Amino acid sequence: MTLHAIILAAGKGTRMKSKKVKTIHDVAGIPVINKVINNLEELNISSMCIVVGFQSDDVLKTVTSTKVEFVTQKEQLGTGHAVIQTEENFKNKEGDIIILPGDAPLISAKTLNDFYLYHKKTDAHISVLSTSMPDPTGYGRIIRDKSDQVLKIVEQKDATEDERLVKEINTGIYCVSKSVLFQSLKSITTDNKQKEYYLTDIIQIAKNNGQSVYSYVANNYREFQGINSRKDLSDVSLYLYQLKNELLMNNGVTIIDPNTTYIEHNAIIDQDTIIYPGVYIKGHSIIGNNCVIGSNTYIENGIVPDNTVILPNQNIIA
Structure with missing residues (x-):
């Protein structure tokens, strides 16, 4: 089974009110686009292509993976148009292609893998990853036919x-x-209100050609929150901090108050360390075994040896 990936990262993200494209903003200590790439790299991906556009040079500088190719969408004419730009990159490749947005860093490798396995199991020509949202405003809706296959996707x-x-x-x-x-x-x-080339239109085209289109419904809708505003950026970051804290606690770290403890993506903390409220651990910090980190302490790229006690209200910047 050969699987490739296309990441769509050409948009401006105007609602961010930023001079930076949204995919290079940080969430819990890692650029959004790099978090998406990291999740994909946990799968057995044969090749990865990122479609860039607005501030493409900044995106290229931000991406740390050496396993990706870049394609430029010079005019932002829709998601379908973006994918068309990658055709030459796949000229000599075969297999399946997973397509995903570059501003969705919460999607786990497990969910992506389950989705791909479902695609192979159903032998679908096209599979859509869907979820049920309490408030679906702003999202495209999945419209099913009588046989429960996907009939079409309708934009809001x-x-x-x-x-x-x-x-x-x-x-x-x-x-x-x-x-x-x-x-x-x-x-x-471009026969739609936005006058854009929608990628979603391939659903109806495939159906008209007698091809099968199925939808895999994921349970955790939180994974699919995109980033379109500063509030979204904050919500996604807080969720990633929560996941990091849960991972550390499951691995033997005591966090007195997870709601006020912020530990970034790349930080490493060993067993039996106790972290008091109000702590921020940033960058590539390494905290050893059996340490105590006092309240309201800030550590950036610090290395804390085993059995160290750090008193409250300290700033440690390496």
């Missing part, structure tokens, strides 16, 4: 009143065989 701005009541949403993640993907993209148009 194009949806009827009845379609907007649907809770099952499109996460923007697809798995498609290479041949079906690029053949279907040849038929997409």
Whole structure:
């Protein structure tokens, strides 16, 4: 089984009110785009292609992985148009392609792997990763046919009143065989309110060609929160801090108050260390075994040996 990936990272992210493109903002100590790449690299990905556009040079400088190729979308004419730009990169490759947005760092490797296994099990031509959102406003809706296959995906701005009541949403993640993907993209148009080339239109095209389209419904809708605003950035960061704290506690670290403890992605903390409230551990900090980190302490790229006691209100910057 050969699996490739396309990451869509060409958008401006105007609602961020930032001079930086949204995919290079940090969440819990790691740029958004690098977190997406890290999650993909846990799968057996044969190749990875990132579509860049706005501030492409900054994205290229931010990406630390050496396993990716870059393609530029010079005009932002929609997600379908973005994927079309990658066709030359896949000219001599075969297999399936997973497509996902570059601003969704919470999607776990496990969810992506389960999705791919579902795609292979159903022998679908196209698989869509969906979830049920309590408030689906702003998301494309999954519309199913009588056999429970995906009939189409309707964007919020194009949806009827009845379609907007649907809770099952499109996460923007697809798995498609290479041949079906690029053949279907040849038929997409800009016949929609946004006058863009929607990637979602390949669903209807595939159905019209008698091809199967299935949807894998993921349980944890929190994984699919994208980043379109500063509030989204904060929400995603807090969720990642929560996951990091849970991971550390499961591995033998005591965190007195996880709600006020912020430990970044790359920090390493050994067993039997106790962390008091109000602590921020940043960068590539390494905290040894059986340490005590007092309240309201800030550690940046610090190395703390085993059995060290750090009193409250300290700043340690290496």
